[in-house]
Amino acid sequence: MEKKLPKIYANKVEKTHGNNSKVAYSSSDETRAVIKENNDSKIPVMNINQKLNQIFNSTRYVYKADVVIVTKDGTINRKIIGQNNTHLITIDNELIPIADIVDIHFAD
Numbered sequence: 001m002e003k004k005l006p007k008i009y010a011n012k013v014e015k016t017h018g019n020n021s022k023v024a025y026s027s028s029d030e031t032r033a034v035i036k037e038n039n040d041s042k043i044p045v046m047n048i049n050q051k052l053n054q055i056f057n058s059t060r061y062v063y064k065a066d067v068v069i070v071t072k073d074g075t076i077n078r079k080i081i082g083q084n085n086t087h088l089i090t091i092d093n094e095l096i097p098i099a100d101i102v103d104i105h106f107a108d
Contacts, residue, residue, distance in 0.1 A: 048101050052083060060106060064091050070103040071096070077107055 046054070055065050064079045069088075079091040087095040 048098060048104065051104050052088075052098070055080075055104065055106065056083070058106075066107045067104055068107045069096060069101055071100045072102060073100070 055061060055067065058065075064081050066077070066079050069076050069078060076096075078088075078094070078096070080088050080096075081091050082089045083098070086099070087097055088101075089095060
C-alpha cells in the first residue's frame with residue numbers, strides 16, 4: 001500500500017537581506033566606537049581584556065610575562081604575574097589599574 005503525502009507549500013524568497021553583514025557586540029562604549037570606525041577598513045579590533053587573555057593564554061606565559069604597557073601617563077615595561085577584576089599584578093607586587101591601560105603587548 002502506497003501512501004501519498006501532501007505537498008508542502010514553499011514560497012519563493014525574492015528579496016535579498018543584508019542585515020547581518022556588519023554586527024559586533026561589546027560591553028564597552030569605547031570598543032563600539034573603534035569597531036564602528038574600523039568596520040569599513042576591516043582592521044581587527046581587540047580590547048584590553050582580549051589582549052590580556054591572549055597574553056595569559058599564550059605559550060610564552062608560564063609564570064611571568066615581560067610586557068610593555070602603554071597607559072594614559074606613559075609607557076612602562078613590567079613583568080606581570082596575574083590579574084584581578086580591576087588591576088594587573090606585577091612581580092614586584094605593584095598594582096596597575098586595567099582602566100588606565102591603553103595598549104599592552106609582549107616585550108621583544
